[in-house]
Amino acid sequence: MSVSSLPPFYDMPFTDDGGHLTTDAQLYMDQTFQTLDVVVEFFNLGVQMPQFTNAQIVVIAQQSTVPLGTMWYDTTNNKLVVKTKAILPWIETITSV
Numbered sequence: 001m002s003v004s005s006l007p008p009f010y011d012m013p014f015t016d017d018g019g020h021l022t023t024d025a026q027l028y029m030d031q032t033f034q035t036l037d038v039v040v041e042f043f044n045l046g047v048q049m050p051q052f053t054n055a056q057i058v059v060i061a062q063q064s065t066v067p068l069g070t071m072w073y074d075t076t077n078n079k080l081v082v083k084t085k086a087i088l089p090w091i092e093t094i095t096s097v
Contacts, residue, residue, distance in 0.1 A: 061090035
């Protein structure tokens with residue numbers, strides 16, 4: 001599931017003389033609430049990690065733009081893995097005790 005970014009905030013008239021939202025403010029609030037609704041639904045259904053094979057994760061984890069702490073679901077081993085280092089080995093399996 002992908003969540004779109006919140007719209008950028010900009011200086012705009014928020015209400016008209018009657019105290020109602022301006023057209024720009026209505027559009028901004030509509031876009032904001034649509035995004036927030038997706039986020040709330042995302043957490044209500046449970047957080048789902050991106051799913052890749054082990055080979056794909058190894059390639060992805062090597063990229064310097066992928067920060068430490070990034071998690072994936074390894075479909076090869078049916079385990080959660082996390083990037084813990086910037087050098088080999090890049091990923092560690094999350095296990096239960």
